[in-house]
Amino acid sequence: MTDHKDYFGESVAATYDESTAGMFTADAVDPAVAVLAELAGDGRALELGVGTGRIALPLAARGVEVHGIELSRAMADRLRAKPGGEAIGVTFGDFTTARAPGTFSVAYLVFNTIMNLTTQDAQVDCFRNVAAHLAPGGTFVIEVMVPQLRKLPPGQNAVPFHVGETRLGFDTYDTATQAMASHHVRVENGEGSFHSVPFRYVWPAELDLMARLAGMRLRDRWADWDRSPFTADSESHVSVWEKTDG
Structure with a gap:
């Protein structure tokens, strides 16, 4: 993503929902939406890499105003074609630099999307860009695999x-x-x-340091959206950082 190459063009977008059907089930979506809705509260939510709306649409259906940043116009076209899709604002661009309008209570990156940034510098820039979008006390949530x-x-x-x-x-x-x-x-x-x-895998402790550089601190880390404990055997994690500066 740092070279702004779109790996999710028309050929991928056309079958994306079907090829990742397991991630669209209620068991996969509902726990994530519940956590994000709680963190958003009465505020707005920003999804980096909003894609075809797997999380944004059900989150918006719960009354949360959702805005997305997306590099792929083909993916965003699928989002807008779905019921409720027109209500999701989309800013096009690389989420290391693209600025969405307004401030947000929560920003989130799900389904390993942080790894689409293929350099450490880009991942650091992502944290800084998110911090610039968050209101004081706002949170940044990442769902990502533990390198296997x-x-x-x-x-x-x-x-x-x-x-x-x-x-x-x-x-x-x-x-x-x-x-x-x-x-x-x-x-x-x-x-x-x-x-x-291509991706760049990243360790939990490395993400924590990126957060500190951006003025955020770790609030929670779970093995999954159900808030189960994160252990040495966990294959993924959901981490929540809180903005500590103004």
């Missing part, structure tokens, strides 16, 4: 995350640079396709 390096035996750099009859997905890691990529192989009607997206 424990699954890498010596000499291996790939970890599969989906193996099916028509689809293969695997992540590759460079432990020297924290660069990684997700690779998607599909075979449909006898024809194959390949899609790859």
Whole structure:
């Protein structure tokens, strides 16, 4: 995302909801929306990487005013075509620098989207940009995986995350640079396709330091949206930082 390349163009946006259908279920969406609605209170919510509205639409349906920042116009078109989508304001641009109008009680990045920023500098800039959007006492929420390096035996750099009859997905890691990529192989009607997206994996403690640099401090960290405890065996975390300066 730091090179402003759109990896979620028309070909990805057209099937995004179907390809990530498991993340659109009530079990996946409702706990996240409940936490974000509580943090928003009577204020506004800002979603970085609003996409097709998986979280923004149900959050808005609970009475929270939601604004999104989005790089992909194709993804935003899907959002606007859905019931309630026109009520979600969208600012187009890279969420390290793009400024949405007004201030917000909560800002959030879900579904590993912080890793779309492929350098440490960009991730730091994201925290600073969020802090500039938040009202004093506002919160920033990130949902992101814990890097699965424990699954890498010596000499291996790939970890599969989906193996099916028509689809293969695997992540590759460079432990020297924290660069990684997700690779998607599909075979449909006898024809194959390949899609790859670069990421930068990031550790919880590293995120905490980024927050401190932006004038925020850690308030909560859970293993999931259900607020279950975060442990050494957790494969993901939901972290909440609070803006401490004015």
